[in-house]
Amino acid sequence: MGGAHTPRSLRTPMMDLQEDRLGRPTSSENAIPCVNQNVLAGLRALSKARGRDLVSELSGTFFVVLPERLDAINAAAALGDAKAFAAVAHKLKGGAACIGADRLAALCGRLESMGDAGSLEGAQTLIEELKREAKNLREALTPQSAAPTGQP
Numbered sequence: 001m002g003g004a005h006t007p008r009s010l011r012t013p014m015m016d017l018q019e020d021r022l023g024r025p026t027s028s029e030n031a032i033p034c035v036n037q038n039v040l041a042g043l044r045a046l047s048k049a050r051g052r053d054l055v056s057e058l059s060g061t062f063f064v065v066l067p068e069r070l071d072a073i074n075a076a077a078a079l080g081d082a083k084a085f086a087a088v089a090h091k092l093k094g095g096a097a098c099i100g101a102d103r104l105a106a107l108c109g110r111l112e113s114m115g116d117a118g119s120l121e122g123a124q125t126l127i128e129e130l131k132r133e134a135k136n137l138r139e140a141l142t143p144q145s146a147a148p149t150g151q152p
Contacts, residue, residue: 086115
């Protein structure tokens with residue numbers, strides 16, 4: 001695929017978050033919803049089938065480990081440990097994706113790419129964005145987890 005261009009009509013929001021050769025995002029995370037309603041609908045359907053609230057369980061687990069992950073990513077940035085930085089960002093990205101937190105997952109993807117590239121320049125600014133987005137996510141999911149599991 002090296003260098004192949006995807007026509008605009010075929011691009012997804014996640015593709016638009018890819019970085020250019022200089023590491024700059026090609027679009028804003030704000031173009032992506034904080035919470036992917038399709039993922040939540042799937043979790044609700046699975047919740048109904050299993051008789052338990054998976055949205056609350058998964059988001060609860062995510063927010064329990066979040067402070068530890070934020071401490072770890074801050075420590076890795078402070079030490080200049082790009083490998084550890086990328087690993088923590090990857091874990092955050094996976095957790096966010098599991099609960100439909102597309103915007104947070106995209107931001108974590110940018111952080112992971114920074115670490116993979118070995119350059120943590122500007123990491124602190126993105127970590128602050130990560131914290132703000134995590135707060136937005138918590139607020140967005142609070143009413144979602146309380147929604148009846150039978151609703152789409």
